[in-house]
Amino acid sequence: MRKNIVAGNWKMNTTLNEGVGLAKDVNEALKNVDAKCDVVICVPFTHLYPVAQVIDPAKLGLGAENCADHTKGAYTGEVSASMVVSTGATYVILGHSERRQYYGETAEILKQKVNLALENNLTPIFCIGEVLEQRENGTYLDVVKAQIEDALFDLSAEDFSKLVLAYEPVWAIGTGKTATDDQAQEMHAFIRKVIEDKYGKEVAENTSILYGGSCKPSNAKALFAKPDVDGGLIGGASLDAESFMGIVTAF
Numbered sequence: 001m002r003k004n005i006v007a008g009n010w011k012m013n014t015t016l017n018e019g020v021g022l023a024k025d026v027n028e029a030l031k032n033v034d035a036k037c038d039v040v041i042c043v044p045f046t047h048l049y050p051v052a053q054v055i056d057p058a059k060l061g062l063g064a065e066n067c068a069d070h071t072k073g074a075y076t077g078e079v080s081a082s083m084v085v086s087t088g089a090t091y092v093i094l095g096h097s098e099r100r101q102y103y104g105e106t107a108e109i110l111k112q113k114v115n116l117a118l119e120n121n122l123t124p125i126f127c128i129g130e131v132l133e134q135r136e137n138g139t140y141l142d143v144v145k146a147q148i149e150d151a152l153f154d155l156s157a158e159d160f161s162k163l164v165l166a167y168e169p170v171w172a173i174g175t176g177k178t179a180t181d182d183q184a185q186e187m188h189a190f191i192r193k194v195i196e197d198k199y200g201k202e203v204a205e206n207t208s209i210l211y212g213g214s215c216k217p218s219n220a221k222a223l224f225a226k227p228d229v230d231g232g233l234i235g236g237a238s239l240d241a242e243s244f245m246g247i248v249t250a251f
């Protein structure tokens with residue numbers, strides 16, 4: 001059975017002290033709720049190890065927001081998958097639209113990153129999603145299908161089963177404009193069918209597909225109630241423990 005997951009993406013926010021404080025607050029809050037989903041926070045590289053020291057890994061997963069497309073060596077400023085693992089993290093966000101858009105991440109680069117993450121036993125949270133123009137001109141399903149095929153369909157069924165997918169319509173990220181629960185369901189069901197056609201029903205049914213894009217406590221319940229929405233990747237609302245917990249408890 002696929003898991004329900006709520007994962008925070010802190011992006012380039014919080015100083016180290018602020019980040020450790022926020023992680024402690026989320027960790028504390030989780031002690032008082034019977035969460036019906038796995039909860040993960042994906043934090044800046046600098047925060048990974050210190051945050052790992054203050055959270056209970058049985059209740060709160062930890063992830064990076066990116067990793068390098070090379071194993072090691074002369075790549076100044078990069079952080080490898082094995083370095084991420086060495087901090088105690090077990091997840092990594094890959095293919096976020098901000099990385100595709102601002103840092104030129106292509107399907108080829110993302111293939112390398114996914115392979116390295118998997119080799120290092122990190123669970124990739126792999127992001128896909130269309131821009132507004134593609135939503136409006138009706139090509140959004142084809143766009144997302146191509147993103148999945150181009151970066152992920154060289155994987156074996158066994159490796160594909162280790163992924164978490166996150167559908168994040170780019171027009172909904174950080175804009176306050178959420179996809180409706182019906183728009184999310186349409187896309188999530190479509191993604192599951194794309195997976196089924198390639199890897200079969202069992203793999204498709206077992207893949208967690210998260211929704212991301214201006215998800216907040218007020219809309220999480222309706223989104224998560226949809227049969228193919230298995231949780232959320234949360235940006236802005238994950239920077240406040242109370243609002244993040246409001247989404248966690250929407251299940």
Ligand code: PEP
Nearest residue numbers: 173174212213214235236
């Ligand atoms: C994200 O960047 O992954 C995201 C979903 O951001 P926000 O929730 O702020 O729209």
